[in-house]
Structures are given as C-alpha cells and as structure tokens.
Amino acid sequence: METPAVSPTTGYTHRVAMYDMDRTITRSGTYSGFLMHVARRRQQWRLLFLPLVGLAGAGYALRLIDRSRLKAINLRLLVGKSFSRTEIAPLAESYADKVVARGLHSAALDQIAADREAGYRLLLATASFHLYVDAIARRLGIDDVLATQLDEPDGADHIHARLAGANCYGEAKFARISDWLAANEITRDQLHVRAYSDHVSDHPMLHFADEAVATTPSRKLKQLAPRMGWQVVDWRAKRGR
Numbered sequence: 001m002e003t004p005a006v007s008p009t010t011g012y013t014h015r016v017a018m019y020d021m022d023r024t025i026t027r028s029g030t031y032s033g034f035l036m037h038v039a040r041r042r043q044q045w046r047l048l049f050l051p052l053v054g055l056a057g058a059g060y061a062l063r064l065i066d067r068s069r070l071k072a073i074n075l076r077l078l079v080g081k082s083f084s085r086t087e088i089a090p091l092a093e094s095y096a097d098k099v100v101a102r103g104l105h106s107a108a109l110d111q112i113a114a115d116r117e118a119g120y121r122l123l124l125a126t127a128s129f130h131l132y133v134d135a136i137a138r139r140l141g142i143d144d145v146l147a148t149q150l151d152e153p154d155g156a157d158h159i160h161a162r163l164a165g166a167n168c169y170g171e172a173k174f175a176r177i178s179d180w181l182a183a184n185e186i187t188r189d190q191l192h193v194r195a196y197s198d199h200v201s202d203h204p205m206l207h208f209a210d211e212a213v214a215t216t217p218s219r220k221l222k223q224l225a226p227r228m229g230w231q232v233v234d235w236r237a238k239r240g241r
Helices: 031-042 044-061 067-078 085-102 106-117 130-140 171-183 200-208 219-228
Strands: 014-019 082-084 121-129 144-148 158-163 191-197 211-215 231-233
Touching: 014 106, 031 044, 031 067, 031 085, 031 121, 044 067, 067 121, 067 158, 082 085, 085 130, 085 158, 106 121, 106 191, 121 130, 121 171, 130 144, 144 171, 171 200, 191 200, 200 211, 200 219, 211 219, 219 231
Parallel strands: 014 121, 014 191, 121 144, 191 211, 211 231
Antiparallel strands: 082 158
C-alpha cells in the first residue's frame, strides 16, 4: 500500500482523518446497490420500475433534475414512498455485511487502521444515506458519520423517500464538516486534518486538509491533485477483501 506522507502533528489538540466513502473506501458506489438489495429482498415487483429508474438517470444526465431529486425518485421507486425504519434496518445491516465482506479496498482498511493507531478521530463524510452508511461505519470502527439524511417528520419510525436538507455532496458536505467541527468546539488552529477522496467534488474538504490524498482518483481529480500538491494513491492495486 502507498502510505500518505506524514507531516509532523505535534502541538495540535485534535487530529481528524476525514474519509469519503463511495469509491474511496468502497470499490464502487453503494447507493444503487442498496436499492437493489432492498427491492430484491423486500418487494421484488418493484424491479419492474427499473426502466423508470433509467429514465430518471437520463433526466439527470440531461440536467433536467438534480442529484438530490434523482436520489429521491429512485428511492421512491425501488423502496417506496414511505417505509418503516424497523422494516428496513435489517436489510441495511445485511447490505453492510455484503459491502464489508466483498466491496472494500483493503488498502483503505489499512489506512483507516493506521490513522486510528496514530490517534486520529475517524470521520466518514458521504453523500450516501445514513440509512445504511451508519451500519457500514460501525463495522469499520468509524467514530463519526456525516451522511445524507432522509425525512422523518414525526420523529418516530416512519421515513419518507425525500431528503431532509441538502445532499451531503461537494460544498454541502464541507458545510456539514464545518458545522460538525463547530459543534465539537474544534477550531482550525487546534486541528490537524488528513482527508481522503476519489472525486473532484470533494475539493473543498481536500483543500481544507493539512494532508490531502486523492485515492484511486477520478480523471478530473487526478489532473487537479498535482497542481494542488495533493498526494495520489491507487488503492485498487492491493486486492484483499
């Protein structure tokens, strides 16, 4: 595994390692996989809506709908307009088992372990849904999670297939990170940050970091990283889990 260059971190009160999830820790995106996992095990007839899922994807590609709307539409088609957390939770757990068993970069796991050993607080910041991300994070020993939230208006067991607040992506993700730091009373001068992401949309998080690592980067991030002085590593090289 290529290990990110380590800078001196003495004198800091807090050390945080910030990780994106999809295609950073995982080998592929997890959102569509989760929807298919739920549909196949819960209501297989919903797979008849896959052509509509494809149409929604085309609408996104043509910029007729945004990413948040696309996610809500697909969730509604393959899981339902509303559903019970109690009913979905076991499926989220079984999906997390599947992802952790077969869908992770083993080099990413090594880096998470190294950051934990070095005393970093592990923060997972992802656009995927809390609904299943929390289950994955528990299995990885992640300390804190920032993810896209769904609408639970009654505060009970009922979840609606619509986002509560912004999709945790790009600038919105970094705003969530800033709010998290403020809530934990962590100021920038007290803090040393390592950040890991595969995608250029995480430019704000990477720019904020003291040590920024482009992990198995997308084309645009691979082009940007050298100009910004960010390290580039390919976590696909080591195959394990």
